[in-house]
Amino acid sequence: MVQWLERQAAVRERRGQVRRPLPRAAGEKFIDLASNDYLGLSADPRVAGAAAEAAARWGAGATSSRLVAGTTQLHLDLEQELAALAGMDAALVFSSGYLANIGVLTALGGPGTLIVADEHCHASMIDGFRLSRSRTQSFTHNSVAEAGRLLAGRALPGHSEPRAIIAVESVYSVLGDEAPLQDLLALAEQHDAMLLIDEAHSLGVTGTGSFLGRGSVAGTALAGHPNVIVTATLSKALGSQGGAVLGSPLLREHLLNRARSFIFDTGLAPASAAAALTAARIIRDEPWRAASVRGNAGLLTAGLAPAVARFGAAPEHPAGAVHSIPMPSAESVQAVAEAARRAGVRVGCFRPPSVPDGISRLRLTARATLTPEEIEDSCAVLRGILEELP
Ligand SMILES: Cc1ncc(COP(=O)(O)O)c(C=O)c1O
Structure with missing residues (x-):
């Protein structure tokens, strides 16, 4: 086993696939084009203050599963607020x-249950497909026609699947593009x-109009639809x-009784819930x-x-906050990210196996919360690095 670990490490090194966590110092100054703190709320004093207050009031941990003693009023308020925000009836x-x-x-x-999944679905969904032991078929990214053909296969001899799930992301995590949600609902x-x-x-x-910032479901025909389930982080x-x-109260009740990752897991820490x-x-x-994300995405592009x-x-213009730039190799993306980091700009460096299309x-x-100056400066840094790339 030890030799196998050594061989695995050598293979990763050779392929330029070694991952290392880069610790950031508290208060360290850099232009953040890498994190998923899309709205700048992680360090917002109201959000961080609510976490501190909840930890002081309820304790540092939830103390047990949600079904034992791990549910506080905060968890229930959060579920209501999330459902209202995302346009669904209930949340767990x-x-x-x-x-x-x-x-x-x-x-x-x-x-x-047949699962028909977009080939770009996130690893957490893929692991869910596998753990569920459902027959799972993937369709070409955003091809509704192919998804339809796979669903029609349920009726073929040899298959008896009374239930089916179509699994997608509204905005894809790596490419940053959107799913055709209305067609998928049909x-x-x-x-x-x-x-x-x-x-x-x-x-x-x-989200658009009065639903700006509330996601891709709220305010559309998908919101509260009995055939729609939303997951969120x-x-x-x-x-x-x-x-x-997020979904119907009936779905919530089913999950509360059947979802093992809910039942056999300590509840969310009160500080995080608050x-x-x-x-x-x-x-x-x-x-x-949300409007600022859209504006900044345009400036960055x-x-x-x-x-x-x-x-x-x-x-041309990312659907959300993610601007994804294909690069010639794992080594080149790593070199760009490292040079940018030295220049005070943090960018995401995604390489196989974390990219759905291998690019x-x-x-x-x-x-x-990026300022126009920060965007201008980081674009100048990245342009300089990219132009010098062989
Ligand atoms: C599309 C998608 N789904 C689910 C997750 C997992 O969420 P969490 O980080 O809360 O576990 C992530 C990323 O982390 C993601 O990008």
Whole structure:
């Protein structure tokens, strides 16, 4: 086993796939184009203050599973607030978005459930498919027609699957593009399937008109639809930690009784619940933050367009905060990220196996609280580095 570990480490090194956590010092100054703190709420004094107050009042941990003594009024208030924010009828909060996806998929999946999933779905969903032991088929990214053909396969001889789930992300985590949600809903209705939408990268960021910042479901025909289930993380736009599944009260009750990652897991820490609750309220009250993400995404895209053109297609204007730039190799993306870090700019460096299409990428996040000067400076730094790349 030890020799096997050594061989694995050598292979990673050779392929340029070694990952290392880069600790940041408290108060360290850098331009953050890497984190998922899309709205700048993680360090907002109201959010951090709510966490501190809740820890002092309720304790540092939830002390047990939500079903034993781990539910506080904060958890219930947070569930109501999240459901209202995302336009769904009920919510159940988990300890992370990862566990929310695992929980809903294992509680609804199993023999008798066909899962039809976009090939770009996040690892937490993929692990949920596997753990659920459902027959799972993936379709070409955003191909509704192919998803339809796979769902129709349920009726073929040899398959007896009375239930089906279509699994997608509203805004994809690595490429930053959107799913065709309305078409997928029509497909779900046609095939009596559930449409599971992971809103990890859209809640707090997308939405239009009076629903700005409330995600890709609220204010649309998807909101509160019986065939729609939403999963969310509290760790990105909400600046906290944790996750949730949103849907009907009946679904919530089913998960509470059947989702093993809910039942056999200590409840979300009260501090995280309080922080997320405060953040959800801020998102509703301060739509300027989502608007600022959109504006910054435009500035970032325009500022980098000439330098990234030679690396292939980048989305014209990201659907959310994620601006994804394909790079020629794992080594080159690593070199760019390292040079940017030395120049005081942090960017996401995504390489296989964390990229759904095998293409290494710079992943930049157009966060709400970046100033125009910070965007200008970071674009200048990145242009300089990219132009020198062989
Ligand atoms: C699409 C998607 N779903 C789920 C998760 C997991 O959420 P969490 O970090 O809360 O576990 C992530 C990222 O972390 C994600 O990008």
